[in-house]
Amino acid sequence: METIQEVLYYYSQNAGYVWEQFYRHFLMAAYGVILAAFIAIPVGILIARYHKLSIWVMSLANIIQTIPALAMLAVLMLVMGLGTNTVVFALFLYSLLPIIKNTYTGIQNVDHALLESGKAMGMTKLQVLRMVELPLALSVIMAGLRTALVITIGIATIGTFIGAGGLGDIILRGTNATDGTAIILAGAIPTALMAVIADVVMGWIERKLSPMKKRKGTVKLVEEPVV
């Protein structure tokens, strides 16, 4: 009980600071994902077209994913120096795999019959992509962004080690202080909360974009019997 009161006390005293770090934390994660999306979605589309490339691209993205976050930050720091940009870049790298993978899967899973229909009706390749493949793969691609965002919110916490700020700052401060449990919690709880909220919100968007779920809940008219 005492700890909770301490956490609340910390918030009441440092509301501005916590909010600022919360916001900063979110922005880092979001920038990382958005930048990654610009690269990863086209790459995903590309490897869905040229299957031979997919093994190489996927392996590379997989390797990136296996590098421990702290090691990655340290190496990037050597090249890019301290600061927020280095962290955003690291988050960008970690976002690549889930987005590429989901874009690839999403486009691969579009029913072949639909692609043939589109082509046979006289769509150009670009029109097939724009009018058929992307809309149908959209919810799967969104699922990739959602995974990426949750991952990056977690990883952004350690950005504090190279001076990027964020909620990690508060946690680190707590670990340095004597009896810092309350301060650690004060940083950790909003981080977890942010990840959960991001997951829920993105999940909602994902469902909204799903082609089959449209207009769910509207009254279905009685089907006419086939004579």
Add this chain to the structure above:
Amino acid sequence: MLKFDHVSKMYKGGKKAVNNLSLEFKKGEFIVFIGPSGCGKTTTMKMINRLIEPSEGSIYINGENILEKDPVQLRREIGYVIQQIGLFPHMTIQENISLVPKLLKWPEEKRRTRARELLELVDMTPEYLERFPHELSGGQQQRIGVLRALAADQSLILMDEPFGALDPITRDSLQEEFKKLQQKLGKTIVFVTHDMDEALKLADQIVILRDGQLVQVGTPDEILRNPANDFVEEFIGKERLVQARPNIQTVGQVMNPNPVTVTEDKTLSEAIQIMKHHRVDALLVIDEKQVLKGYIDVEIIDQTRKKATHVGDVLVRELLTVDKDTLVRDTIRKILKKGMKYVPVIDQKQRLVGIVTRASLVDIVYDSIWGEEESIQ
């Protein structure tokens, strides 16, 4: 309208999917490609809109070589319906139907009117326009699939087993509906199926393929009447051939070739002798050249025997005859409708060659019901 000129399709490894195919069809014909799986029927169809490029030869639509056209433009001018229906699940029925018009950059208003018009063709209300495909039944979805192929008023429509995935009852009604629609709109249809019943029901021209080779082309009647070889016969199926027999047999094949006759110069008592001997109640009257003159029956003889002596004096000259080359089904109708006991069969020179009696009809019906079982035994 549609012409294949020595078209072949070879796949890598030299396998010939379609071999040297030459065909020509008229506008407004319902053409059905049929054959066992792997016979090249779908490949042949897909070459028409260049989803598959022919390796050799050329294809002409209205005299234009399609290989010289832009494939995208070409496909917008040809309707396409597939078995999997292929409606886009993220688009409304309205958007699905008016997709090709949209690609052709028709104005929005025109697209809407067109979609409504089309929906009326299949007796669906305009409220369906705002629905999504998954809200419709399978049969309704394929109706929309067909409408989509008609949307830009394409004069040629390709269909790849469009009714194959539907339940038999829906399929039947859709086939009928579609055949009517095709005749009404005068479209040329290229239809691929492996279902002989469907082919016989819908086709104006049936093209039978096997291993990429053309086996036979003809109207359903022609193919049923003269299957080109054992393969076609087997493919049509004995059952169908037997069932189809009354429809395609000529009178010459089923008639009794030895009718009981009498000549005009015979006396009535001679005539009655003949009747008694053959146990019949009527005689066909012919002259020495076998030309049919009329008939006499036992009632006439009974009423006139006091007044006349010769057959020539009393014969009834008006009687209905059939030519030996007419189809049995037409004859059956005549006999049944007019309640006649028999119909004499003549050739082009009015010579009597046989007779179809009610007993012959019984034989035909017996054959079509039990004939096949006997042939198996």
